[in-house]
Amino acid sequence: MTAENQNPYNATVIGREEINPQLLIMRVRPDNDLFEFKPGQFGVLGLLGSAQRIPEASVEEPVSEPEKMIRRAYSIASSSVERRYVEFYLTLVTSGQLTPRLFALEHGSRVFLGPKASGLFTLDRVAPEKAVVLIATGTGLAPYLSMLRTMLVNDSRRKYVVLHGARYSWDLGYRGELESLARVRPNFTYIPTITRPDHDPHFQGYSGRLQKLLEQGLVEIESGLPLDPKLADVFLCGNPEMVKAVKAILEDKGFSAGQGKEPGDIHVEEYW
Ligand SMILES: Cc1cc2nc3c(=O)[nH]c(=O)nc-3n(C[C@H](O)[C@H](O)[C@H](O)COP(=O)(O)OP(=O)(O)OC[C@H]3O[C@@H](n4cnc5c(N)ncnc54)[C@H](O)[C@@H]3O)c2cc1C
Numbered sequence: 365m366t367a368e369n370q371n372p373y374n375a376t377v378i379g380r381e382e383i384n385p386q387l388l389i390m391r392v393r394p395d396n397d398l399f400e401f402k403p404g405q406f407g408v409l410g411l412l413g414s415a416q417r418i419p420e421a422s423v424e425e426p427v428s429e430p431e432k433m434i435r436r437a438y439s440i441a442s443s444s445v446e447r448r449y450v451e452f453y454l455t456l457v458t459s460g461q462l463t464p465r466l467f468a469l470e471h472g473s474r475v476f477l478g479p480k481a482s483g484l485f486t487l488d489r490v491a492p493e494k495a496v497v498l499i500a501t502g503t504g505l506a507p508y509l510s511m512l513r514t515m516l517v518n519d520s521r522r523k524y525v526v527l528h529g530a531r532y533s534w535d536l537g538y539r540g541e542l543e544s545l546a547r548v549r550p551n552f553t554y555i556p557t558i559t560r561p562d563h564d565p566h567f568q569g570y571s572g573r574l575q576k577l578l579e580q581g582l583v584e585i586e587s588g589l590p591l592d593p594k595l596a597d598v599f600l601c602g603n604p605e606m607v608k609a610v611k612a613i614l615e616d617k618g619f620s621a622g623q624g625k626e627p628g629d630i631h632v633e634e635y636w
Contacts, residue, residue, distance in 0.1 A: 372412055372433060373474035378449055380471055383537045385420065386456045387503070388467055389441070393449040394477050401481030402488065403444050403510035404599075404633075408478030409452065410435035411465045418456075421464030433476060434462045439506035439601070439633070440481060441538075443513035450477070453506040453537060485599070487511060489627035495523035495589050495596040499574060499610060502530055504602025504635060509538060516549055523596075525553045525587045529574040529606070531560045533567040553587035575609040593619045593629045601633040 379391030392409070401407070413428030428434055442451035457463045469475060485507055490496060498508040505528050516524060530536045536556045546554040558564055561571035570577055583591055591598075591614070598614055600607045611621065614630055622628025 372410075373476050375475050375477035377469050377471060377473045377475060379451070380469065384534055387535060387537055388454045388456070389451060389537065390454060390466065390469070391442075391449045391451045392475060392477055398447050398450065399480045401440055401444050401450075402486045403514040404439070404486035404507040405481040405483040405510075406437045406439045406485075406507070406633075407450055407452075407481050408435050408476075409438055409462070409466065410476035410478070411462060411469075413461075415465040416468045417464035418468045420458065421456075421460075421467075422458045424459075424461065424464075428461055434465070435476070435478070436462045437482075439483075439485075439503075439510070441506040441509040441513075443510060445514055451509075453503045453509070455503045483633070485601070485631055485633040487515065489631070490597045492522070494629075495525070497525045497527065497583055497589070497591070497596050497598045499527045499578075499598060499600050499606075500529070501574065501602035501606045502535070503537070504633070505538060507601055507633065508599070509541075512542075512545065512552070516545065516552055520549070520551055523551050523553075523587070523589055524549075525555070525583055525589060527555045527557065527574060527578070527583060529557045529559060529577075531558060532564045533558055533569075534564075553589075555582060555586050557582075573609075574606055575613055578610060578613055591617055593617070597629045597631060599631045599633075602635055604634045604636060607632055607634050 375392045375394045378393045381389040410433045413432045414430035438452045441453045542554040557570045619630050620628040621630040
């Protein structure tokens with residue numbers, strides 16, 4: 365038996381806020397010092413196959429081995445200045461291996477937190493004079509929260525735009541925080557959008573797929589920022605279909621994803 369099997373968990377759930385039954389904000393405190401990370405990077409969460417799944421989950425096929433640690437990557441939503449815990453923004457995949465187990469965790473539950481953060485989806489490779497347009501579906505918002513929570517407080521020069529898409533307005537997690545931030549920070553524009561307005565008639569904002577809204581000039585209209593690769597870098601995070609469609613639109617406007625180590629002005633993080 366390995367050391368990990370004897371004592372597989374190294375962190376504790378210290379915060380759990382359900383946005384709705386499919387969306388969860390979870391704070392995890394490591395037993396030891398938290399790893400250093402850059403806003404935009406991801407960490408790893410894990411639970412043993414023997415961990416309980418929520419009853420709403422669909423049947424697991426094949427059933428996970430009880431002794432096996434199920435690990436998945438999750439973008440960090442908290443500020444890198446916050447050293448007590450890391451925050452994650454999670455969506456439930458009902459047929460999934462890990463998320464139905466993560467959703468069953470309560471305040472005080474134990475969990476595995478990987479020992480380091482990884483990923484190049486950061487602002488490191490963006491020229492300081494350029495604006496950033498941060499586009500996400502669903503929980504793809506998480507890395508941007510870390511960027512805004514870490515950088516925006518000290519940065520009144522760079523222009524930040526968040527374009528967030530979800531199905532319904534009640535799936536727009538962190539909306540209150542981002543609306544407040546946009547009110548107090550003139551260099552930040554927040555554009556929440558939904559795709560199912562027929563079932564959400566009270567939502568006052570924009571509706572439609574992000575790619576369609578982008579083609580209609582929503583970013584320019586709402587923020588005054590021209591979508592021009594000389595002026596801005598664009599970040600895309602979440603659903604791979606959205607990433608592909610928006611990337612094609614941006615490439616038509618002269619943006620490029622770069623090659624190998626050569627940074628471009630499109631930055632991509634696909635969740636599956
Ligand atoms: C770099 C990186 C960062 C990530 N960050 C986040 C994050 O911040 N929040 C988050 O919720 N997920 C995030 N993910 C996805 C996460 O790693 C898992 O894939 C997801 O939680 C499903 O795990 P599971 O074991 O429940 O499902 P699995 O049993 O692994 O089933 C995987 C299938 O679930 C579907 N799926 C995976 N992710 C999603 C999703 N977000 N929405 C809808 N369907 C999905 C896909 O069809 C996929 O093939 C990230 C992935 C990567 C690669």
